[in-house]
Amino acid sequence: MMRSALYWASHYLLLALYVLFALFPLFWLVKVALTPNELLYSEGIRLWPSRISAEHFRFVLAHSDFPLYFRNSLIVSSATAVIVALVSGACGYGLSRFVFRGKSLLVALLLITQMFPLVMLVAPMFRLLAPLGLTNSLTGLVIVYTAFNAPFATFLMQSFFDGIPRELEEAAMIDGATRFGAFLHILLPLTLPGIAATGGFVFTAAWSELLFALMLISSAQASTFPVGLLSFVSKFSVDFGQMMAAGVLALIPACLFFLFIQRYLVRGLTAGAVKG
Amino acid sequence: MSAIDIQGVSKRFGVTPVLHEVDLAVAAGEFVVLVGPSGCGKSTLLRLIAGLEEVSAGSISIGGRRVNELPPKARDIAMVFQSYALYPHMSVAHNMAYSLRLQRASKQQIAAAVGAASAKLGLDALLERKPKALSGGQRQRVAMGRAIVRKPKAFLFDEPLSNLDARLREHMRAEIKKLHRELGATSIYVTHDQIEAMTLADRIVAMNAGRVQQIGSPLELYDRPANLFVAGFIGSPAMNMFPATASRSQRQLRLVHGRLAVELDHDRGLVEGTALTVGIRPEHVVLGAGPLQGIVDLVEPTGLGTIIHLTLCGAALKAFSLERLSLALGDSIAVDLPSSRLHLFDVEGRRIP
Amino acid sequence: MGADHDEGEAEPEVSATGRRLLRLAEPYFYSAPVLLLIVGVMLIPLSVGLSYAFRDIQLLDPFSGGFVGLDHFRELAADASFSAALRHTLVWTIVTVALQFILGLVLALLLNREFPGRRLTQALVFLPWAVPTFLVGLDWAWLFNPVVGPLPSWLFALHVTRDANNLLSDPATALIGPIVAAVWWGIPFFAITALAALQSIPRDLYEAAAIDGAGVFKQFRSITLPLLAPTIIITILLRTVWVANFADLIVVMTNGGPADSSQTVASYVFTAAFRRLDFGYASAIAAVLLLLLFAYGLAILSLRRRLLHRYS
Numbered sequence: 001m002m003r004s005a006l007y008w009a010s011h012y013l014l015l016a017l018y019v020l021f022a023l024f025p026l027f028w029l030v031k032v033a034l035t036p037n038e039l040l041y042s043e044g045i046r047l048w049p050s051r052i053s054a055e056h057f058r059f060v061l062a063h064s065d066f067p068l069y070f071r072n073s074l075i076v077s078s079a080t081a082v083i084v085a086l087v088s089g090a091c092g093y094g095l096s097r098f099v100f101r102g103k104s105l106l107v108a109l110l111l112i113t114q115m116f117p118l119v120m121l122v123a124p125m126f127r128l129l130a131p132l133g134l135t136n137s138l139t140g141l142v143i144v145y146t147a148f149n150a151p152f153a154t155f156l157m158q159s160f161f162d163g164i165p166r167e168l169e170e171a172a173m174i175d176g177a178t179r180f181g182a183f184l185h186i187l188l189p190l191t192l193p194g195i196a197a198t199g200g201f202v203f204t205a206a207w208s209e210l211l212f213a214l215m216l217i218s219s220a221q222a223s224t225f226p227v228g229l230l231s232f233v234s235k236f237s238v239d240f241g242q243m244m245a246a247g248v249l250a251l252i253p254a255c256l257f258f259l260f261i262q263r264y265l266v267r268g269l270t271a272g273a274v275k276g
Numbered sequence: 277m278s279a280i281d282i283q284g285v286s287k288r289f290g291v292t293p294v295l296h297e298v299d300l301a302v303a304a305g306e307f308v309v310l311v312g313p314s315g316c317g318k319s320t321l322l323r324l325i326a327g328l329e330e331v332s333a334g335s336i337s338i339g340g341r342r343v344n345e346l347p348p349k350a351r352d353i354a355m356v357f358q359s360y361a362l363y364p365h366m367s368v369a370h371n372m373a374y375s376l377r378l379q380r381a382s383k384q385q386i387a388a389a390v391g392a393a394s395a396k397l398g399l400d401a402l403l404e405r406k407p408k409a410l411s412g413g414q415r416q417r418v419a420m421g422r423a424i425v426r427k428p429k430a431f432l433f434d435e436p437l438s439n440l441d442a443r444l445r446e447h448m449r450a451e452i453k454k455l456h457r458e459l460g461a462t463s464i465y466v467t468h469d470q471i472e473a474m475t476l477a478d479r480i481v482a483m484n485a486g487r488v489q490q491i492g493s494p495l496e497l498y499d500r501p502a503n504l505f506v507a508g509f510i511g512s513p514a515m516n517m518f519p520a521t522a523s524r525s526q527r528q529l530r531l532v533h534g535r536l537a538v539e540l541d542h543d544r545g546l547v548e549g550t551a552l553t554v555g556i557r558p559e560h561v562v563l564g565a566g567p568l569q570g571i572v573d574l575v576e577p578t579g580l581g582t583i584i585h586l587t588l589c590g591a592a593l594k595a596f597s598l599e600r601l602s603l604a605l606g607d608s609i610a611v612d613l614p615s616s617r618l619h620l621f622d623v624e625g626r627r628i629p
Numbered sequence: 630m631g632a633d634h635d636e637g638e639a640e641p642e643v644s645a646t647g648r649r650l651l652r653l654a655e656p657y658f659y660s661a662p663v664l665l666l667i668v669g670v671m672l673i674p675l676s677v678g679l680s681y682a683f684r685d686i687q688l689l690d691p692f693s694g695g696f697v698g699l700d701h702f703r704e705l706a707a708d709a710s711f712s713a714a715l716r717h718t719l720v721w722t723i724v725t726v727a728l729q730f731i732l733g734l735v736l737a738l739l740l741n742r743e744f745p746g747r748r749l750t751q752a753l754v755f756l757p758w759a760v761p762t763f764l765v766g767l768d769w770a771w772l773f774n775p776v777v778g779p780l781p782s783w784l785f786a787l788h789v790t791r792d793a794n795n796l797l798s799d800p801a802t803a804l805i806g807p808i809v810a811a812v813w814w815g816i817p818f819f820a821i822t823a824l825a826a827l828q829s830i831p832r833d834l835y836e837a838a839a840i841d842g843a844g845v846f847k848q849f850r851s852i853t854l855p856l857l858a859p860t861i862i863i864t865i866l867l868r869t870v871w872v873a874n875f876a877d878l879i880v881v882m883t884n885g886g887p888a889d890s891s892q893t894v895a896s897y898v899f900t901a902a903f904r905r906l907d908f909g910y911a912s913a914i915a916a917v918l919l920l921l922l923f924a925y926g927l928a929i930l931s932l933r934r935r936l937l938h939r940y941s
Contacts, residue, residue: 007845015739015750022754025768025813032777045779087662094659106660113671114867116922117874119898120915121671123686123908124678147670150663170328171361175375175426176349179655185374189365208761210877215903226763230881233767240777243767250764258759259752345648 026251033057033245040241056245065220066246069228074253076138076224077206080145081199084153087146089195092157093183097166110151118148122215135216141224144216145206153198160194161187200261204254225250277462278339278429279304280325285334287320287486294320295486297334302430305460311473312483312509318466321483322432325464327351339429349378354423358435360415362407362422369394369403372422393421396455413444420455430462437472449475470510474498482506504625507555513583513594515555515619522546529554535589536568541615544628552628555619558583561595566612570595572603586611679919681912688906701913710889711897711914717804718893722873728812729872730865733819738849740820741827758817766881769810773797797883800890807878807891815872819864826860827853866929870922894918 032040036053060066095103125144126135134140164187172182188195210226217227229250233243280302287295295317302308310318323329325336327348336343343351363371369390376386394400397417407415416436423431433452437445453476456463467473473480474494482489482497482505490502494510501507507515518531520538529538531554538554546552563570563584570586570593581598588611595611603609620628682701687693705711740751757765772778773796785793797806830853838848876895879885885892885900892900894914902911 011739011744014735015754018736018739018754019750021813022757022816025765025772026756026760028772028779029768032771041776045782047779087666090659091663094656098656098659100653100656103656106664109664109667113667115870115926116675117876117895117898117915117918119874119876119895120678120912120918121674122899123681123902123911123915124674125670126688126902127686127908128674128677143666144670147666150666154663165359165361167357167359167361168363170326170348171355171357171422172363172374173328173348174326174353174355175422176378178347178349181378186363204759204761208763210761210763211880211899211903226761229763229767240771240774244771244777247764247767251760254761255756255759258756 029244029247029251032240033248035241037239037241056241057249059242060245060249064232064242064246065223065228066232066249068221069223069225070249072138072223072228073207073225076141076145077203079138079142080149080206081203083142083146084149084202085195085199088150088153088157088198091150091154092161093187095154095158096161097169110154113151119211122211125212126215129216136219136222138222138224140216141213144212145209148209149202149205153202156198156201157191157195160191160198163194164190197261200257204257207254277304277460280430280462280464281335281337281340282321282325283335283337285321285324285336286332287317287324287329288332293486295324298488300481300488300491302462302464304462307456307463307465307476307478308481309465309467309473309477309479310481310483311467311470312489314468315485316483317486318468318481318483319434322355322434322464322466325430326353326355326432352426352429353432354426354428354430355432355434356416356419356423356436358438360407360419360436360439362415362418364407367404367406368399368410368418368421371407371418372425375422375426389425389427390421393424396424396458397421412440413448416440416448417451420452424455424459430464433463433465435467436465437467437469445472452476470512474510480510482509484509500627501619502627504553504555504621507619507621507627511557513558513596515557516561516593517553517555518591520552520554522548522550522552531589531591536591538613538618539615540618544620546628551623553621553625555621556613556617558594558596560614560617561593562612562614563595563597563601563609566610568611568613570609570611572605572607572609574605575603678912679916681909682916684909686908686912688908693909697909701910702917704910705913705917710892711894713889714885714892714894714897717891718873718895721804721808721879721893722869725808725811725815725872726865726869728808729815729819729868730861732812733816734823734861736816736820737823737827738853740824755817755821757814758821760814762814762877763881765810765814766807766878769806769813770797770882773806797891798887800887803883803887803891807882810878810882811872811875814878815868819868822860822864823857826857830856870925873922874918894921 031048033056034052034054035049036051036055039049039051094100095107129135129140129144132140134143168186168190169179169182172186173179177185208226209224210230213224213227214230217223220228220231223231229243229246232246280300282298282300282302285295285298286293298317298321300308310321312318320329324331325338327343327346327350331344338351338353363374366374372390372393373386376389381389390403394403397420399414399417399421402410402414402418407418410418419436436452437448440448449472452465455461456476465472465476477494479491480494480497481491484505490497490506492500492502497506497510501510504517508517518536520529520531522528523530523537529540529552530536531538568588570588572584573587573592574585576583576585577600581596582601584595584597584601584603586593586595586609593611622628683696683698685693685695685697685700736754740747740754760768772780775781775793775795781790781793781795784790784796790796796802834852834856835848838852843851873893874895876893876899879891879893879896880899883891884904885896889897895918898911898915898918901907901914905911
């Protein structure tokens with residue numbers, strides 16, 4: 001459709017503002033992280049330091065526990081993503097392909113868990129996991145995160161499975177496959193992008209979870225990134241350069257993942273029918 | 277190839293009944309067409325035979341063996357879906373080979389079977405392509421190829437031609453018929469198109485609202501429809517129908533609120549004053565000679581013949597003539613409704629012999 | 630191959646009823662793991678947690694655990710920080726959701742047409758959503774920090790603030806920090822949801838309207854808004870609950886301070902549990918929060934019922 005020049009001008013202007021607003025905080029993070037300590041206070045407000053230095057990154061990577069925190073977060077997030085993909089895939093499959101008694105109850109239950117404040121589980125969770133030895137443990141975190149992410153992942157998986165016509169599995173079953181065989185040979189290959197997107201989503205969610213990690217983990221050995229960063233911040237509350245460098249490092253995996261899967265998110269939400 | 281025996285089969289979805297007491301015996305090698313309007317239950321019946329749904333009552337046997345409890349994979353049947361249901365992520369060759377791979381057939385067996393089916397259907401050039409790179413007609417043939425490769429006890433077709441354009445549909449109809457002759461395969465074919473039913477079937481099963489209305493050869497259904505539904509469904513343009521009453525002389529019928537009288541050629545044993553319905557096919561209406569007068573409302577030339585819409589004593593009548601009559605709107609023309617061509621149906625819609 | 634079966638051969642290994650039972654139980658097998666997880670890790674701690682509201686549970690005191698009845702609730706009723714938290718929750722939720730929604734919708738409208746560089750722009754503008762929430766909090770806290778962040782001096786130069794101090798240290802303005810951070814982080818979510826909904830509106834409607842002479846704003850009002858309304862309303866309602874429950878940013882940026890001036894009910898639960906280690910009190914606050922959410926849910930349902938009644 002034809003639009004006036006004024007329309008396009010304001011269109012681009014607004015978009016530019018949005019992009020600026022979105023990127024500026026991240027830019028600033030990088031900027032301070034690259035500013036050497038002696039220039040930090042004198043040039044604090046400049047948009048770009050007169051000299052950049054990698055000293056903060058070097059410090060964070062070599063002299064702090066960050067590699068450890070990074071590794072812990074990686075383990076917890078990956079394990080959560082994989083387990084959630086499995087259990088939510090199964091549940092989503094059940095919801096998509098079957099009609100059974102109690103189905104609406106299950107769906108209602110899944111919805112309710114999305115609604116109530118998880119914060120209130122912090123206290124009982126600690127007291128319940130402590131005697132089981134699951135506090136200060138990555139396993140404990142994985143269990144908790146898996147449960148928290150499973151409902152939403154189930155809905156995502158269900159919508160992906162709903163997008164594949166049932167007839168493909170029926171044709172496979174007539175061709176001689178069991179229901180599970182049809183799932184494996186037909187449904188799985190076709191929904192792989194969706195499963196990957198869900199996995200990426202869960203990974204990002206587990207990666208950034210703060211409150212439960214804070215409550216359940218107190219030792220540096222088992223700290224995930226958020227906990228580690230926060231303790232780092234409280235320890236080095238004057239050394240902004242190092243804190244920001246640590247922040248940039250915390251940023252990288254999540255942003256990379258996101259740039260990768262964001263295309264699928266919009267497509268997935270559009271294709272999977274917007275149910276008003 | 278095997279016979280299929282359906283006895284007293286009923287199906288309910290929850291509390292909604294969809295099929296009532298269907299009885300059908302399909303001989304080995306026979307081509308049976310299930311035909312009827314949307315929602316009549318024909319696809320449901322097909323799916324029950326395939327094992328994709330469970331019967332609520334009755335039994336289904338394939339090759340003499342009761343299959344009610346068997347899953348689809350154990351029934352040894354092949355199905356062609358309306359949407360073809362080709363596996364999008366597999367090539368044509370893999371689509372056809374899938375069932376054989378599940379049976380752990382050897383590579384040579386698979387290659388031989390796929391090659392034979394592909395040659396028969398003209399798919400050789402397409403074997404490496406994925407379904408999305410194929411036209412509608414090509415996909416349809418791959419779907420059939422996938423079915424043939426298995427050498428099953430029976431073929432099931434679920435409206436396979438509905439998604440094709442008219443010209444392609446004609447072509448594929450002939451292909452299916454030729455294939456059936458070559459393979460001698462027991463086939464059950466579902467369609468809502470009565471032309472497909474007439475041209476393909478050894479026997480037609482006309483269905484409506486979950487019940488079998490009539491089973492018979494195409495010409496049986498055409499010449500002697502068992503009730504109003506079959507009479508109106510088979511044949512195009514559809515049969516003309518008029519409410520009528522049997523009159524005093526027992527060989528006369530009064531149509532159109534008594535304004536029109538038609539003589540019967542022999543006594544049908546009707547009681548005076550009985551209400552009934554009279555039908556006559558447009559192609560059997562005689563134009564140009566006869567005791568009645570019709571006024572032309574609309575003329576539709578189809579190249580093959582002409583459909584003429586008439587008003588006869590205030591009622592609408594359609595006639596079909598193979599001759600090119602030069603008629604204009606408002607013209608008056610002589611009409612005859614020959615008694616031998618009249619179909620009589622009682623007040624419940626059943627045929628009066 | 631297929632035709633090998635003899636006619637009339639008996640073959641089921643499992644009895645017909647056994648097989649039937651297995652088939653009926655199949656969906657339950659698929660749903661079992663998730664169900665177990667939810668019950669075990671969410672519902673059980675939930676009920677346990679609610680019971681704490683009536684007991685005295687101090688983490689550091691091994692002799693605590695006794696039943697105290699409604700003591701915590703009495704304390705809550707008199708707690709000035711709690712009533713402040715209630716007010717703050719209202720402000721926090723309403724302002725954040727409103728800003729997220731408006732700015733997100735505008736962004737979606739902007740992204741809804743093809744233009745060169747659209748893919749890149751989309752990726753960049755959705756990036757904030759990828760940033761872990763704790764980092765969002767820290768980053769914005771640093772931006773508001775006069776020592777390393779540009780905002781205090783910029784705001785002062787633009788005469789928006791009276792001085793170039795840290796917004797987060799002033800009880801009157803402390804809540805603004807987390808709100809801005811939450812809006813920054815939350816715009817992509819609304820934008821993506823709105824974009825998906827916008828793209829489901831058939832193009833023909835706009836073309837027909839254009840032929841009928843409707844301009845951009847008219848089209849928005851008569852086509853976009855009405856068709857978008859159902860999705861938007863649901864998203865807003867759900868998002869409101871989520872934002873009200875969202876405590877991470879406040880905990881990281883201000884810890885609810887200074888002097889509980891940026892505390893919401895959700896963050897109060899956490900600080901009571903984590904900082905004061907008073908699980909009983911924290912659970913009592915949580916119980917109230919749950920009650921509020923329940924009331925909210927009921928209000929929504931009755932509103933929906935009344936609307937359906939009116940329009941059907």
